[in-house]
Amino acid sequence: MKKLISGLICLSLALSLVACQPKEKTPLVVFAAGSLIQPFNELEKAFEAKYPDIDVLSEYHGSIQVMRHVTELHESIDVVATADQSLVPMLMYAVNVPGTDQPYADWYISMAANKLGIAYQPGSKYADEIDAENWWKILSRPDVRVGISDPRFDAVGYRALMVFALAQEVYGNDSIFNEFVQDQFRTPIRLVDMGDMQIIRVPELLETTKGSHILLRGASIALISLLEAGEIDYAFEYESVIHQHGFQLLVLPPNLNLGESDMDEFYGKVTVQLDFQRFATVEPV
Numbered sequence: 346m347k348k349l350i351s352g353l354i355c356l357s358l359a360l361s362l363v364a365c366q367p368k369e370k371t372p373l374v375v376f377a378a379g380s381l382i383q384p385f386n387e388l389e390k391a392f393e394a395k396y397p398d399i400d401v402l403s404e405y406h407g408s409i410q411v412m413r414h415v416t417e418l419h420e421s422i423d424v425v426a427t428a429d430q431s432l433v434p435m436l437m438y439a440v441n442v443p444g445t446d447q448p449y450a451d452w453y454i455s456m457a458a459n460k461l462g463i464a465y466q467p468g469s470k471y472a473d474e475i476d477a478e479n480w481w482k483i484l485s486r487p488d489v490r491v492g493i494s495d496p497r498f499d500a501v502g503y504r505a506l507m508v509f510a511l512a513q514e515v516y517g518n519d520s521i522f523n524e525f526v527q528d529q530f531r532t533p534i535r536l537v538d539m540g541d542m543q544i545i546r547v548p549e550l551l552e553t554t555k556g557s558h559i560l561l562r563g564a565s566i567a568l569i570s571l572l573e574a575g576e577i578d579y580a581f582e583y584e585s586v587i588h589q590h591g592f593q594l595l596v597l598p599p600n601l602n603l604g605e606s607d608m609d610e611f612y613g614k615v616t617v618q619l620d621f622q623r624f625a626t627v628e629p630v
Contacts, residue, residue, distance in 0.1 A: 370400035376415070377426035378408045378500065379566030380459070380583050385426070407499025407564040412436040415449050428583070429500040430455055460604030461504055463595040464587040469578035472593065480595055481512050484579055485524040492560045492568035492580035496534075496547050496617065501565035503617040505581035506545050508601050510536055510615040513543075515600055529557045543615045 377385055382405050389401045408427040414420045416436060437450035465472055475483045484491050496502035509522045522536045532548040553561055560577050562568050568580040569590055587594045599605045603612055
């Protein structure tokens with residue numbers, strides 16, 4: 346009888362321990378553009394509070410790099426969020442899941458809009474001089490350190506180049522683009538005039554030259570700490586990111602901020618061509 350009671354107690358304790366063990370959560374893997382870190386962190390908290398059985402696992406990169414984790418590295422990702430919606434059909438519709446005839450994606454949702462701006466600090470060089478008319482002159486000065494994200498991996502990077510190209514028509518100066526990029530990269534970034542279209546050609550290998558005043562990083566969010574530390578004077582960022590981090594914001598004109606829906610036709614005068622992919626007309630962020 347004692348053995349039976351002892352056995353029942355052991356069984357009861359075992360069942361209690363099993364019952365007390367936390368239930369394993371279902372992972373939800375999210376890969377998103379770096380510019381979405383702060384709002385997505387808030388979304389993650391709210392989502393997990395509402396659905397406690399789900400564990401949101403987030404990772405952030407440049408928008409193109411996010412896509413490559415899916416289409417080239419074939420990682421299992423549940424949600425992809427990019428800062429440029431046009432990347433989804435171009436990079437995910439056209440690539441099938443290995444061993445199937447199904448594309449990685451065949452739909453997407455436009456959930457927000459943004460505008461491109463220039464972030465700086467009160468101590469940035471010529472901070473008391475820069476404005477919406479002369480910003481391109483300031484950023485082209487050799488003693489001014491400018492941060493842009495790598496256009497091969499990040500939407501802000503190729504959009505920054507598009508702003509310089511579009512600025513040539515806005516300000517009536519055909520040398521604006523070259524003044525910024527000339528002699529700054531080992532293999533040049535070129536602007537090709539195709540008549541009704543300007544094409545920015547970004548080389549496969551992109552490295553800045555020794556002494557370049559342009560600082561390149563894989564994602565725009567990586568420029569934040571450099572600007573905070575004073576290692577760069579200016580950085581191209583989305584307006585929301587600039588506000589989130591308390592930087593000074595140089596507001597670009599509507600025909601240059603790439604965020605006005607009624608300016609799509611004008612924005613479409615410039616496209617970016619990488620070694621592996623020709624980009625379509627930019628759309629509102």
